[in-house]
Amino acid sequence: MTETILLTVPSGPRGAGVVALVLGGLGSRLDLPVDRIDELTLAAATLAPSVRGDELELEAEVLDDRLVLRLGPLEDGTGADATLRRVVDALVDRVTGIRRADHEWLELELVRGVAG
Amino acid sequence: MIAVAERRAHIDLLEAYRATGDRAARDRLVEELMPLVRSLARRYAGRGEPLEDLVQVGAIGLIKAIDRFDLDRGVELSTYAVPTIVGEIRRHFRDRSWGVHVPRRLKELALRVSRLVDDLAAELGRAPTVAELAEAADVEEDDVIEALETARAHTPASLSTPVEASGELTLIDLIGEDEAGYAALERGSVVRTGLEGLEERERRIIVLRFLKGLSQSQIAAELGISQMHVSRLLRRALAAMHGRLDEGDGMPV
Numbered sequence: 128m129t130e131t132i133l134l135t136v137p138s139g140p141r142g143a144g145v146v147a148l149v150l151g152g153l154g155s156r157l158d159l160p161v162d163r164i165d166e167l168t169l170a171a172a173t174l175a176p177s178v179r180g181d182e183l184e185l186e187a188e189v190l191d192d193r194l195v196l197r198l199g200p201l202e203d204g205t206g207a208d209a210t211l212r213r214v215v216d217a218l219v220d221r222v223t224g225i226r227r228a229d230h231e232w233l234e235l236e237l238v239r240g241v242a243g
Numbered sequence: 244m245i246a247v248a249e250r251r252a253h254i255d256l257l258e259a260y261r262a263t264g265d266r267a268a269r270d271r272l273v274e275e276l277m278p279l280v281r282s283l284a285r286r287y288a289g290r291g292e293p294l295e296d297l298v299q300v301g302a303i304g305l306i307k308a309i310d311r312f313d314l315d316r317g318v319e320l321s322t323y324a325v326p327t328i329v330g331e332i333r334r335h336f337r338d339r340s341w342g343v344h345v346p347r348r349l350k351e352l353a354l355r356v357s358r359l360v361d362d363l364a365a366e367l368g369r370a371p372t373v374a375e376l377a378e379a380a381d382v383e384e385d386d387v388i389e390a391l392e393t394a395r396a397h398t399p400a401s402l403s404t405p406v407e408a409s410g411e412l413t414l415i416d417l418i419g420e421d422e423a424g425y426a427a428l429e430r431g432s433v434v435r436t437g438l439e440g441l442e443e444r445e446r447r448i449i450v451l452r453f454l455k456g457l458s459q460s461q462i463a464a465e466l467g468i469s470q471m472h473v474s475r476l477l478r479r480a481l482a483a484m485h486g487r488l489d490e491g492d493g494m495p496v
Contacts, residue, residue: 152385152388155388158373159372162459163370165391165459214453217452217453
């Protein structure tokens, strides 16, 4: 069963806390170890300063064996930033660049059972 | 008021930095003005944040001031830098202020859960799940999630925090040098400026995680600290990096 959660938060400190709580809850449903949930949260926080405007939009999809997080809209070129990608790639199992409403987004995926 | 000779030296260093991009000149200028940063940081000491952390964020403000300073302004650099340094220190407090109001019950649970993460990791050979932590702590899963977030948001320990009773050995001593690793991480990056702006110790923990590929648990084991502590240090290092890259109010990591 797939469950999708949409969230719009300020791209500041208060937003960060909300995102961490939501991802904690979703990671818990998948029975992910806490260090992997932590790294997904860290990946989201790492990308947050690259958000266009003041609001961070998150779309979290909980599948049977994985958690998919789509995050945006991002400044153009965010996904191509070598260091940023290196950091985010290390924190989750898969990172894919996508486009929505003519803006750049990133899709992050954590798979249950894959070592962090 | 600073001495004329000192002011002249500051101008010379600034001109050298502006003309050639000479980082050594900027570093020297930062060094010269660090007593000002320390003096300002001390005003905010005793409010729940380690003085060394306040000095570090104040130094970020100083670098921003140096980069923005216009030699034609007709004011001294030190005068110009004060509001930027103070602003950076205040921003540091503001970013962490929500943690100040965390109820005692939650603080205690955060501490207990942090310890349980390490205890269960040692027992299970992997990081525990929220459900396992909830069972061990005899609380609801939601309480664990909240406690974990509280633990992460808690004031991160400084890398200069002593890790032994004598106080002589600090966390940064354990992390060690890895200039080659840093250079490799930095190569080809469009955020070079951000990484270059990090303190040496902040670069090192980034290298351990993102270049050497050590997991948080492995770094924790190697350094003899908790996984939650590693998590906080990573956030701190990445936040410092963002501080260099973006002067706006980004989400703290």
